Amino acid sequence: MEKGTISNISVEYDITLLKVNKAEFSKINDTVNALSEAKINIGTIMMTQTLKDSSSLLFSLKDEDTSRALDILKQSVEGEFDVKNNNAKIIIHGNGFKNPLSGINDILDTIVYSGIEIKQFSTTDTELAIIVEKSEADRIIDILKPFE
Incomplete structure (x- = not known):
């Protein structure tokens, strides 16, 4: 180089990677809108379709917003959650x-x-x-x- x-x-x-596995595909738009309405600044959103009706979502956000984002996600979409801070x-x-x-x-x-x-x-x-x-x-x- x-x-x-x-x-x-x-x-x-102080960035968190928050992953939701097996999220119901039809709930993804509502989930992203709920995070936006709560004024949580998401740096990156990535989605991969893993099964016919479910996907994996990966968010990057500030560590300070993690617990609020996780609460909103758990209320709006079912799935397996994985959080990696720091x-x-x-x-x-x-x-x-x-x-x-x-x-x-x-x-x-x-x-x-x-x-x-x-x-x-x-x-x-x-x-x-x-x-x-x-x-x-x-x-x-x-x-x-x-x-x-």
Whole structure:
């Protein structure tokens, strides 16, 4: 990876990953609306359909909103809940992310080959967002700084 691949790195600390397995598919819109009405700021929502009538949902949100979000989710959808607190969301901006995707691949490889577990990532044409253990955030910044 070359210097200049990354234009900016920022970190949000105290992020929770909240997963709902076997959520009834027909209740998902109501569930997301209930979180919105409660003014809970959701960073990322991911859904995968696992069975005909049920899905898995994965939310990222601030640790401070976790108990309220979990209460709302338990009232609006049945499922199996998994909560992982004390994460960090690292947002990496770069110009080399559009095409080819080699810039993003290089960053992910650099992090993984450094022995850091990536719990979730998402991309746009200019941004890579990664969720990792909070204790690994500074290490990732140190690893990626030479490529700014």
